[in-house]
Amino acid sequence: MGKKNEKLIYLEEYVLVNGIKQYLFHSGTSYDNPVMLFLHGGPGNAESIFAYAFQDKWEDIFTVVHWDQRGAGKTLIKNPDKYPTIDLLLMDLNEIIQYLKKKYNKQKIILLGHSWGSVLGSTFIKKYPKDVDYYIGVGQVISMRENERVGYDKVKELIISANDKKSLKKIEAIENYPGDKYDSEFMKKCIKLRRLQGKYNLAVKIGLSMTLIALKSPISKLSDFLALLKGNKANEKIINYLFNFDLNSETAEYKVPIYYVLGENDWQTPYVIAKIYFENIKSPYKKLYLIPNAGHMTMLDQPDLFYNALIQINNQEK
Numbered sequence: 001m002g003k004k005n006e007k008l009i010y011l012e013e014y015v016l017v018n019g020i021k022q023y024l025f026h027s028g029t030s031y032d033n034p035v036m037l038f039l040h041g042g043p044g045n046a047e048s049i050f051a052y053a054f055q056d057k058w059e060d061i062f063t064v065v066h067w068d069q070r071g072a073g074k075t076l077i078k079n080p081d082k083y084p085t086i087d088l089l090l091m092d093l094n095e096i097i098q099y100l101k102k103k104y105n106k107q108k109i110i111l112l113g114h115s116w117g118s119v120l121g122s123t124f125i126k127k128y129p130k131d132v133d134y135y136i137g138v139g140q141v142i143s144m145r146e147n148e149r150v151g152y153d154k155v156k157e158l159i160i161s162a163n164d165k166k167s168l169k170k171i172e173a174i175e176n177y178p179g180d181k182y183d184s185e186f187m188k189k190c191i192k193l194r195r196l197q198g199k200y201n202l203a204v205k206i207g208l209s210m211t212l213i214a215l216k217s218p219i220s221k222l223s224d225f226l227a228l229l230k231g232n233k234a235n236e237k238i239i240n241y242l243f244n245f246d247l248n249s250e251t252a253e254y255k256v257p258i259y260y261v262l263g264e265n266d267w268q269t270p271y272v273i274a275k276i277y278f279e280n281i282k283s284p285y286k287k288l289y290l291i292p293n294a295g296h297m298t299m300l301d302q303p304d305l306f307y308n309a310l311i312q313i314n315n316q317e318k
Helices: 048-053 073-078 086-104 116-127 144-161 165-172 184-199 208-216 222-234 236-243 271-279 303-317
Strands: 009-017 020-028 035-039 063-068 109-114 132-138 258-263 286-291
Touching (some): 020 086, 035 116, 048 073, 048 208, 063 086, 086 109, 116 236, 258 271, 271 286
Parallel strands (some): 258 286
Antiparallel strands (some): 009 020
């Protein structure tokens, strides 16, 4: 994305959405291409600053728009006291889609939801299917509590088979996980679990390599890192909503085509749970892609295989 001046579409802007100025980053090669809105994870972890590292090829077939949600990234820095609720985010998303449809003269747009973004995306397409061409779920969340339970069991199994006594002591200290309510105790345990999962390559490692990718981004600023630190506090209501989220508690009927692109090494949002749910989905069309040797940041872990899945999805929907 360093070649920004050569790109036909390359724009950072703040748009007035639902009463506050919210950040959008557009990048693409043709106004004829369909528009894909990327819904980032977290909650509170904007992924616009990672875009350059995985989406260059995507722009051959899509105009990709990143939105820093209310309570995340550049939108949080601009609006430090405007915290999200699920209802506010759904209203924000609806307004942004209307804005993008008008801006690019499109009847519908594509939604890609990653991790927490897959919760927002799945919820949105059930409420407002008419504006969405199709939906792509990456690191798809079906049930947060089930994710945590299965992810805990998986890392414990690997720790035992590796005879890693130090880690075994740590995981056994995380008792009654994940519990039945979101509170500070759950967050402490979750952070400890993520470290152990990271050690065994089952979850995203927030270490040097991820930091370097963010630092090299042509759109990153120091304030983006401050926003990450403030993300949990700003998104307390959303994390509480996410903790109790369970797609199994409602109908698996969708009015738009559904695609899941899942990492075979993803045990942060375990692909095994999404795979079972996917079998029950009723939609105009559906297809699941399982990406080998890829974890929760599937598009960063295996960019070529991920892009191949996108090509197939785009060809199916032409």
